Every structure is written in C-alpha cells, then in structure tokens.
Amino acid sequence: MRVLMFGWEFPPHNSGGLGTACFGLTRALANRQIDVLFVLPKKVGVSASFMNILFADTRKVKFHEIESNLKPYVTSDGYVRERDKMISDIYGNTLLQEVRRYALRAREIAKKEHFDVIHAHDWLSFLAGVEAKKVSGKPLVLHVHATEFDRTGGQGVNQDVYDIEKMAMEYADGIIAVSNFTKEKIIKHYGISPGKIEVVHNGIDECDYADIPDRLSELKKNGQKIVLFAGRITIQKGPEYFIRAAKRVLEHNPNVLFLVAGSGDMERQMMLEAAHLGISSNVMFVGFLRGDDLSAVYRAADLFVMPSVSEPFGITPLESIIAGAPVLISKQSGVAEVLTHALKTDFWDTDDMANKILGVVSHRSLWQTLWSNSREEVKKVTWDASSKKCIDYYAKLICDCGVPPEVRVI
Amino acid sequence: MASICFYFQVHQPFRVKDYRVFDVGRDSEYFNDDSDRSINNKKILHKVAGKCYLPANAVLLELLNKYPEFKISFSFSGVFLEQLEMFSPETLESFQKLVATGRAEVLEETYYHSLSFLYSPEEFRRQVAMHRAKVQELFGVTPTVFRNTELIYNNALAHEVEKMGYKGIIAEGADHVLGWRSPNFLYRPQGTENIKLLLKNYRLSDDIAFRFSSKDWADFPLTAPKFAQWASQVNGNGQVINLFMDYETFGEHQWEDTGIFNFLRHLPEEIYKHPDNDFITPSEAIERYEPIAELDVHNYMSWADVERDLSAWLSNAMQHDAIQSVYSMEDDVLATDDVRLIDDWRRLQTSDHFYYMCTKWFNDGDVHKYFNPYNTPYEAFIAYMNALQDMKLRIHNYRAPENTSPKEIPVRHLSA
Numbered sequence: 002m003r004v005l006m007f008g009w010e011f012p013p014h015n016s017g018g019l020g021t022a023c024f025g026l027t028r029a030l031a032n033r034q035i036d037v038l039f040v041l042p043k044k045v046g047v048s049a050s051f052m053n054i055l056f057a058d059t060r061k062v063k064f065h066e067i068e069s070n071l072k073p074y075v076t077s078d079g080y081v082r083e084r085d086k087m088i089s090d091i092y093g094n095t096l097l098q099e100v101r102r103y104a105l106r107a108r109e110i111a112k113k114e115h116f117d118v119i120h121a122h123d124w125l126s127f128l129a130g131v132e133a134k135k136v137s138g139k140p141l142v143l144h145v146h147a148t149e150f151d152r153t154g155g156q157g158v159n160q161d162v163y164d165i166e167k168m169a170m171e172y173a174d175g176i177i178a179v180s181n182f183t184k185e186k187i188i189k190h191y192g193i194s195p196g197k198i199e200v201v202h203n204g205i206d207e208c209d210y211a212d213i214p215d216r217l218s219e220l221k222k223n224g225q226k227i228v229l230f231a232g233r234i235t236i237q238k239g240p241e242y243f244i245r246a247a248k249r250v251l252e253h254n255p256n257v258l259f260l261v262a263g264s265g266d267m268e269r270q271m272m273l274e275a276a277h278l279g280i281s282s283n284v285m286f287v288g289f290l291r292g293d294d295l296s297a298v299y300r301a302a303d304l305f306v307m308p309s310v311s312e313p314f315g316i317t318p319l320e321s322i323i324a325g326a327p328v329l330i331s332k333q334s335g336v337a338e339v340l341t342h343a344l345k346t347d348f349w350d351t352d353d354m355a356n357k358i359l360g361v362v363s364h365r366s367l368w369q370t371l372w373s374n375s376r377e378e379v380k381k382v383t384w385d386a387s388s389k390k391c392i393d394y395y396a397k398l399i400c401d402c403g404v405p406p407e408v409r410v411i
Numbered sequence: 412m413a414s415i416c417f418y419f420q421v422h423q424p425f426r427v428k429d430y431r432v433f434d435v436g437r438d439s440e441y442f443n444d445d446s447d448r449s450i451n452n453k454k455i456l457h458k459v460a461g462k463c464y465l466p467a468n469a470v471l472l473e474l475l476n477k478y479p480e481f482k483i484s485f486s487f488s489g490v491f492l493e494q495l496e497m498f499s500p501e502t503l504e505s506f507q508k509l510v511a512t513g514r515a516e517v518l519e520e521t522y523y524h525s526l527s528f529l530y531s532p533e534e535f536r537r538q539v540a541m542h543r544a545k546v547q548e549l550f551g552v553t554p555t556v557f558r559n560t561e562l563i564y565n566n567a568l569a570h571e572v573e574k575m576g577y578k579g580i581i582a583e584g585a586d587h588v589l590g591w592r593s594p595n596f597l598y599r600p601q602g603t604e605n606i607k608l609l610l611k612n613y614r615l616s617d618d619i620a621f622r623f624s625s626k627d628w629a630d631f632p633l634t635a636p637k638f639a640q641w642a643s644q645v646n647g648n649g650q651v652i653n654l655f656m657d658y659e660t661f662g663e664h665q666w667e668d669t670g671i672f673n674f675l676r677h678l679p680e681e682i683y684k685h686p687d688n689d690f691i692t693p694s695e696a697i698e699r700y701e702p703i704a705e706l707d708v709h710n711y712m713s714w715a716d717v718e719r720d721l722s723a724w725l726s727n728a729m730q731h732d733a734i735q736s737v738y739s740m741e742d743d744v745l746a747t748d749d750v751r752l753i754d755d756w757r758r759l760q761t762s763d764h765f766y767y768m769c770t771k772w773f774n775d776g777d778v779h780k781y782f783n784p785y786n787t788p789y790e791a792f793i794a795y796m797n798a799l800q801d802m803k804l805r806i807h808n809y810r811a812p813e814n815t816s817p818k819e820i821p822v823r824h825l826s827a
Contacts, residue, residue: 344789356431360793366732367792374770
C-alpha cells in the first residue's frame with residue numbers, strides 16, 4: 002500500500018503537536034511496511050540526513066517539497082495571532098493564496114505519482130488532498146487534528162478557513178478525528194454524518210524521550226513543589242484558569258511554584274494577572290521550551306496541568322508522564338479519552354483544579370499511585386496502535402471506492 | 412442430605428461527598444451530598460430500596476409464608492440500618508417482618524463495616540458490641556454467628572471471635588486455602604476449641620450473583636430447575652451448600668428484567684423436588700454438623716476479586732496512607748468524648764472508602780468501576796483525606812479550647 006500524504010510542518014521545525022503527530026504516524030506506518038510519500042512546503046526544510054535520523058528505513062518514506070514563500074504557520078508567537086496576522090490586511094490573503102498554490106502543486110504531483118490513498122493533515126493541506134483526489138480518483142482521508150473552533154476557542158471563527166474545512170470534509174471519502182471529542186465537533190459544527198468519521202487517537206513513542214536531564218533539582222531543595230503549565234499561551238489552552246487556580250492553591254500552601262512554559266498572545270496578560278493577584282513571586286514565566294529543556298521541566302514538575310478550553314487531543318500530558326510528572330487535564334480534551342489514570346477537571350472549575358493540585362502536592366501517596374499507574378498506561382498509547390487503525394481504515398475506504406459510485410454508501 | 416444455607420449481605424456505606432480542601436475548617440458534614448451523583452447516600456438508598464430491598468423482601472416473605480421450612484440469613488451493617496432509619500423506615504419494617512418469622516437469622520458484624528480487626532482489636536470489639544446492640548434494638552434477636560467485613564478472615568480472627576463467645580464464623584471458600592477440600596462441610600479454625608467455620612461455595616454463589624445474566628456463559632440462562640439440579644449433585648459429597656452473596660444481587664446487580672426475582676421465587680419448590688434437600692440457617696448448620704477437619708488460614712483471605720485477598724482495599728500507596736491516617740487518630744478522637752466526632756471517625760473506617768481508591772482494575776474498566784461512585788480512585792482519595800484534615804482540626808479545637816478564632820486555626824494547622 003502506498004499513501005500520498007500532505008502536511009504542513011514536521012520536526013525539527015515544528016512548534017505544535019501537528020508536526021509531532023505527522024512524524025509519529027509516518028514512522029509507525031513505515032514500520033508496518035506502508036510506503037508514504039509525504040508532501041510538505043519547502044521551508045519546512047526536511048533534509049535527507051535528518052530523514053536518516055528519523056526513519057530507520059528511508060526507502061519507505063519519501064519527501065516531496067513544494068516551494069513556498071511562507072514560513073510554516075506556527076512560530077513561537079503562537080498560532081492564533083500568527084494566522085490572524087497573515088490573514089489580515091498586512092498580508093492580504095497571502096496564506097489562503099499559499100494554501101491554494103500548494104493545492105495546485107499537489108495536483109501535479111498526484112498526476113505523476115502512483116498511490117492507493119490520499120491522507121491530508123488539517124485544513125492547510127485539505128485543498129491539496131481535494132485536488133489530488135480530483136485528478137487521481139483515489140480515496141481521500143482527512144485527518145483532523147484541530148478544527149477552526151478549537152483554535153479560536155469558538156470566538157472569531159475565520160469564515161474562509163471554515164469553508165475550506167467544510168467543503169473538504171464533505172468531499173472526502175473518510176475523516177480521521179483524533180478523539181471522540183473532535184468527532185463530536187465535526188458532527189456538530191460541520192454537519193458531517195457520524196458514520197463517515199473514524200476516531201484514531203494519537204500516540205507517543207517512548208524511545209523519543211530517553212535520558213531526560215535532571216536540571217532543576219535546585220529549585221526543589223527547600224521542599225518546594227512545582228506545578229507546570231506547558232503550551233501556547235493562547236485562549237485555547239486556558240492559561241487564565243491556571244493562574245486563578247494557582248491563586249487558590251497559594252492561599253492554602255505558599256510553598257508551591259507555578260511554572261508557565263510557552264509563549265503566545267496572552268503571555269503579557271497572564272503576567273499582569275499574576276501580578277494583580279499578588280502571586281508573581283510564585284509564578285515563573287520561563288518562555289517557549291522544546292526538546293531537552295521541556296523534558297527537564299516536565300521531570301522537575303510534581304504535576305503537569307493542561308487546563309485547555311478545547312483540546313482535540315493533547316500530546317503534552319503523555320510526554321509529561323513519560324518524563325516523570327503525573328497530570329491534571331481538562332475534561333474538554335481528547336487525551337482524557339485514553340488516560341484513565343489522570344486527574345480530570347472542567348477547565349472553568351478553578352476550585353476543583355486547586356483542590357486536586359493541593360491533593361497531589363500534599364500527599365506523596367497520591368503522587369506515587371497516580372504517576373506509576375499512568376506511566377504503565379501510557380505504554381499502551383503508541384503510534385503503532387494508531388497506525389494500525391489508519392491502515393485498516395485505508396483498506397476499508399479503498400474497498401468502498403472499488404464499488405461503482407452510484408451504489409456507494411458512505 | 413445437602414442443605415442450602417443462604418446468607419445475604421446488606422450494606423450501604425456513608426459515602427463522602429466531593430469534600431474540597433476549601434471546606435476544611437468550614438464544613439464538617441462529610442456525608443450529606445445532595446446532588447444527582449452516586450455519592451448522594453439518600454438517593455442511592457432510595458434507588459436500591461426500590462429496585463432490590465422492597466421487591467426482594469416481598470418475594471422472600473411470600474416464600475417464608477408458603478414453605479414452613481424455608482430459611483435464610485442476613486448480615487446488616489450498622490451504617491446500613493442507620494440509613495434505613497434515616498431515609499426509608501418502610502424498608503426497615505419489611506426486614507423486621509422477615510426476621511419476625513423466626514426463619515431469617517441475623518448475623519453479627521462490625522457496626523461500621525470496617526477493617527478495624529486489622530488495625531485495632533479494641534476498636535473492633537467496640538464496633539461488634541455496637542452492632543449487637545443495634546440488632547437487638549431493631550430486631551429483638553441476638554446473633555450467635557459472626558461474619559467479618561467482606562469475609563476477611565484468618566486464624567487470629569477466628570480466635571478472637573471465639574473468645575467473644577460466638578459459636579460460628581463465616582468465610583470465603585477460597586481455592587488457595589481449600590485446595591482439594593470441599594466448601595460443603597464445616598471446618599474447625601486452627602487452634603480453636605468450639606467455634607465452627609462455614610465456607611462460601613463460591614462457584615454456586617457466583618452463578619447467581621455474577622453469572623446469572625451473562626450471555627457469554629455456557630450455562631446461560633440459569634433456571635431454578637437447573638440450579639436445583641446442580642445443588643442436589645452435592646448429595647453424598649457434602650452437608651451444606653453455603654450460598655453467600657450481596658443482597659443487591661436481586662434487582663440491583665441483576666436487574667428485574669433478567670428474571671432474577673422469578674428465579675428466586677421458584678428456587679425453593681425446585682430444591683424441595685429432591686427429597687434429600689432443604690434450607691438451613693448458619694446457626695442450625697452449626698448445631699447439626701460437626702467439623703470435618705481443621706482449617707489453617709494463616710494469611711488474610713476475603714471474598715473480593717479473583718485474588719480473594721486484601722488487595723481491593725489495601726494494594727496501592729493511597730489506600731495504605733488513608734487507612735493508616737484514620738487509625739492513627741484513634742486515641743485523639745476517643746479522648747474528645749464527642750459523640751458526633753467519634754461517629755464521623757468511625758464512618759470513615761467503612762471499607763468502601765478504601766475500595767473506591769483501588770486502582771488495580773482501573774485499566775480494564777470492568778465490573779468494579781460500576782461500584783465506584785467517584786470519577787476516579789484519585790478523587791475518592793482527595794475527598795477522604797480532606798475530610799480527615801477537617802477531623803484533625805476538630806480534635807485540635809478540643810485540645811486548645813482557647814484558640815477559638817475560626818479563621819486562624821485552619822490556616823495555622825494547614826501550614827504546620
């Protein structure tokens with residue numbers, strides 16, 4: 002089986018979960034003897050030598066780069082602001098034009114290459130997938146890692162982006178949602194029939210997280226506990242709820258340090274909020290971290306908190322558990338569907354959040370039970386399991402497409 | 412001759428509400444959830460009374476009236492009886508009617524359905540005495556046979572219970588203890604003089620309690636004639652078939668539409684079709700039969716899970732932490748002489764609290780999850796430990812009566 006895959010970012014030049022997910026899935030597919038032709042904008046910069054590091058057998062994965070004037074969509078400034086900036090008058094419709102240009106190039110590639118199924122990740126590559134299907138007649142799978150409603154927290158949904166998402170979802174043969182949470186959104190906001198959506202949860206490969214450095218032990222010498230937020234400081238990630246919960250915690254236990262790792266358009270606002278609440282000395286903004294730096298912070302933390310308002314999946318809690326910190330996650334997240342050994346809360350319930358944070362920092366037995374059980378659980382959440390579900394889904398769609406169009410049932 | 416010995420466990424804990432750290436020092440009502448959640452004790456009691464206690468009692472009363480030799484036994488926890496008095500007096504009355512027939516024996520247990528024997532023998536004896544008094548008050552009978560919480564048992568418990576004057580004790584017929592031996596005889600606990608041991612026939616008991624409505628089971632559907640046939644196969648190879656189960660089997664674990672009440676209604680007539688069979692209570696079994704051998708049970712066993720050990724309540728660090736914390740308060744709590752405080756402390760000893768914190772089955776989402784009213788074992792632990800924190804404050808207030816400023820004490824105590 003050969004897959005023509007369209008993406009927009011890839012490690013090491015990613016700054017969001019999308020690149021991590023594309024890489025994890027592609028590697029797992031290759032390990033299951035699936036050929037993947039991965040098409041990316043040129044600026045992503047996938048070099049041959051780096052591919053040899055990423056993939057054991059590069060014969061299984063080929064990359065095709067498309068010239069692009071734009072850098073990938075996410076920078077350390079956070080997705081929403083960046084995208085809005087691009088779409089705003091300053092750039093005109095450059096991003097949308099770029100997405101369309103990418104689609105036209107995809108058309109050319111699809112004419113030349115041989116493949117059995119098309120797989121496109123998120124709206125930036127959806128049009129490319131659609132064009133590839135038009136010229137090839139092969140089944141198209143859209144992989145929804147986030148919808149416009151997640152990215153904007155439901156406020157200020159961009160109509161052009163929504164239209165592309167909806168049109169592509171209707172045209173595609175099948176849709177992969179990263180969670181039931183996302184599947185429900187696709188049904189509710191895009192009017193897609195539930196039978197056309199397959200849920201494939203993301204995974205994590207432990208081998209990518211070996212030898213995590215222990216750098217922050219100094220911070221904990223006086224018995225101080227560390228509670229971590231790591232992610233873009235944007236409305237989607239719920240940073241303000243983290244700050245409010247911190248205030249409640251500190252009223253009861255002043256010996257807790259709250260670390261905020263990340264950057265984004267709400268960073269300044271959050272610093273001011275912490276100052277306003279009088280807790281600045283216990284809230285540290287450490288900026289955008291990646292790789293070993295991020296892992297070191299996870300390892301130092303006693304608890305990782307993900308208070309997202311809307312999180313289609315959320316790989317960071319899995320990374321945190323592997324690195325050594327148990328997690329408190331919002332119920333409004335896809336990862337809550339695969340983690341039973343996690344504390345869960347409604348993002349808006351900062352009292353409940355504070356109660357659970359205090360539970361973990363006060364009782365070593367809770368920390369120990371929670372972390373050791375979640376550590377075992379995460380071992381089962383692998384990209385290999387995700388790739389197997391994808392392959393089964395490809396097979397089903399290829400089979401369905403073999404039937405004459407008039408009797409096809411989707 | 413093989414006699415059927417039915418014993419039904421009837422228990423409901425006082426579940427702790429979603430008690431948050433912010434409630435410490437402000438709210439000492441730990442058990443009064445009034446939401447729609449399954450930690451609302453009143454709501455649960457009404458639900459189970461409607462689905463199980465009232466209809467099952469009606470069937471049993473009908474059977475006791477119809478068959479003069481039909482017999483059963485119950486063990487009621489004290490906290491269950493208390494909740495009947497509080498929330499459902501008509502259910503209490505229907506149990507009293509059954510006991511009044513003289514053919515429904517009441518067994519002894521710890522009032523608070525606790526694990527006190529493992530942590531404080533004195534507290535254990537006090538709770539047994541409390542239970543005895545409660546049963547006498549409500550039913551006018553005095554139990555002579557003892558069953559420990561969740562059938563937790565070992566030699567030491569049998570010794571203690573014998574010393575307390577009971578003539579019989581009940582336990583699980585666990586394979587790892589019995590080996591090739593049969594649960595269908597009475598045994599002598601190792602090193603005891605008079606007390607006799609009745610062991611649960613878990614295969615036949617679980618056929619009703621767990622497998623009754625299981626469509627994957629080769630013997631599904633289970634009918635009264637089929638079950639009576641299995642029971643009579645014991646003839647010549649045993650004396651008593653101990654069918655021990657949660658009373659909630661009838662109507663709550665096995666819903667009415669599974670046919671469980673009809674099964675119960677028709678069982679006696681099918682049993683009586685085999686002339687060698689009858690029904691018997693635990694104390695009658697003890698009168699009628701002598702122990703066939705001595706049984707050595709050094710390690711604790713119970714009737715829970717496939718392990719039949721203590722792991723449902725005591726396997727992870729949270730459970731050990733919680734139970735040690737509650738028993739470490741014993742001297743301080745009792746020293747206050749505060750009836751409410753002591754009662755709250757004892758309600759927090761009920762085994763269910765520790766069961767809710769169990770994580771060993773949590774991955775599989777199996778039947779045990781059904782019994783957990785909390786979203787996760789971690790939430791159960793947090794609410795429980797917060798309540799204990801409030802208990803400590805209340806004790807502290809007794810010790811230092813001059814520190815009565817309600818705002819100061821919690822803060823100082825928590826940061827200490």
